[in-house]
Amino acid sequence: MAAAxxxxxxYKVLTRNYKVTDGEIDLVCRHGDILVFVEVKTRxxxxxxxxxxxxxxxxxxxxxxxxxxxxxxxxxxxxxxxxDAVEVRLKAGEIPACTLLPNFFA
Numbered sequence: 001m002a003a004a005x006x007x008x009x010x011y012k013v014l015t016r017n018y019k020v021t022d023g024e025i026d027l028v029c030r031h032g033d034i035l036v037f038v039e040v041k042t043r044x045x046x047x048x049x050x051x052x053x054x055x056x057x058x059x060x061x062x063x064x065x066x067x068x069x070x071x072x073x074x075x076x077x078x079x080x081x082x083x084d085a086v087e088v089r090l091k092a093g094e095i096p097a098c099t100l101l102p103n104f105f106a
């Protein structure tokens with residue numbers, strides 16, 4: 001669902017669930033000339049906490065680590081990239097709501 005959502009926002013999904021020893025990236029995309037590492041956070045019910053609030057310092061470091069490994073595989077210097085987040089909220093009887101948070105952390 002998150003992959004379809006970012007596609008509707010002009011992203012091209014390159015890889016899903018890229019895993020390395022110390023981290024994982026849910027989606028690796030291209031948005032124009034920018035490589036985008038997307039973290040997807042989903043919450044169900046009437047939770048008052050935003051899904052993206054679950055991306056703490058430990059998770060951020062794991063994302064950065066996985067992104068470094070992905071960039072090493074590309075063997076291309078001078079790649080412009082950023083980290084985005086997609087929040088997915090699920091409520092019984094309702095259409096899931098997605099929110100795109102570009103450049104979630106610098």
